[in-house]
Amino acid sequence: MDLKLTGKRALVTGSSAGTGAYIAKTLAREGAYVIVHGRNQDRTRAIADEIYSEGGKVAVVIGDLSTIQGAEQIAQDARAAFGGVDVLINNAGLIGYYETWDDVNAENWAEMYDGVVLVIVRLVNALQSHMETLSWGRIINIASAQSLQPFAMMPDYAAAKCAVLNLTKSLSKRFDCTGITVNIVSPGIIVTDRIKQRMTEAAAKEGRSTQWEEIEQYVLTNELDNPTGRLARPEDVANLVTFLSSPLADYINGTNIRVDGGSILSI
Template sequence: MDVQLTGRRALVTGSSAGLGEATARMLAAEGADVVVHGRDEARVTAVVDAIRTSGGRADVAIGDLVTDDGADAVVAQALAGGPVDILVNNAGSYDYLSWAEATPAVWATTYEVNVISGVRLIQRLVPLMRERGWGRVIQIGGGLAIQPMAVQPHYNATLAARHNLAVSLARELAGSGVTSNVVAPGVILTDAVRDLLVDIAPAHEWGESFEEIERHAATEWVPNDVGRFGRPEEIAAAVVYLASPFAAYVSGATLRVDGGTIRSVH
């Protein structure tokens, strides 16, 4: 199926690894020109080289989005190859701090990294999309935005902010041809999550093979209806849909890709 992204240009923040890398690779495979962003030039360049080797088109954008100067630099690099039609705000950080450990300073830093960084790019790129009458803005959120855990409260709150701002932006962009949506992953089997599961498996007696560990973790630790955790490519596929013309009637929405971890009737 042709998702009609050929000729569109997409900036995916935090795309030198994990969900961002998978998203950049899939957008490129579907014909988009992709801007791969990160702070580590070697890692970013490796992803760009891999996309180009596979026949895709990709450019590098290096910069720290927690400062205005850094955001300006990233935008300048992204626009050097042409107008940006698709913005995927994926960059962010998380940890497993408790309420007692998450000081006000940690809250402030996490909000700056996970929320304000995306706002900087929205304010720099969305007016240009509006002028052209076409654009896609996609936040990577998560189920913890609406069903938070006791731990990492500061991280949970930033996800809620991402969800909230996406809806506000959709209202702001009504009738403009630019949409704003959220993809909300469940637990996704990135390298970091795999390492964590292996580390905690002995204490929970989840077994020896990774297949056993994942099955038990998806039943006992973060239960879902599928019985496994998601793969980065499954999140990327949701982003590709929302970025495509086929999602022109979707705005202000949250697309949950979580195996049924978050249950609702609406």
């Protein structure tokens, strides 16, 4: 299937590692001109080099989304890379740790909201006028299954991701009849290197096996059961994001699509 992404210019925030890197690579394989973003220059350029080695069109933008000035500079550099931005994937953001409600103080809540919600707001504000002049565009925000079905742990993270659902619906109405669609992808637990490391450390601390297959089975049995029988892989998310970025997804707008293996029980 031709996704008609050839020549579409896509900025993927937080794409120097993990799921963001998979998204950037998958978009490039479909012919998109990809702008890889990160804060660490070496890691970000390494992903760009991988894309380039496969024949992809790629540019690098380094910057911090935690300030308005940083977001505006990222937007400016991204527009300059290929003459514009058609697709914005808001993947960058803080990740939750395994804290309980009692472990998280007011400052942690504020930091999480800033690092999950305001990083999106700043960049959308910096790019929205430009994207409207193109009369076509995609904004895809990466949320979490926890936004709908939170754990007892990481309450600040789950609440911030829930706010992303709300702002995405609002944005889809803000861009009414402009040709720009705004959607959400809400994954379950994604098996990235960072997540594997954290789960392995938690298993060791609790005296459980540190073999990954046993860790994954423990999580499925005790924390996140689903009828698919495994946790999410980065490519599961990347494939959906790539489709939503394409002209073939023109009539999908203001929608939250879960990539959770069926773990959320609600219809």
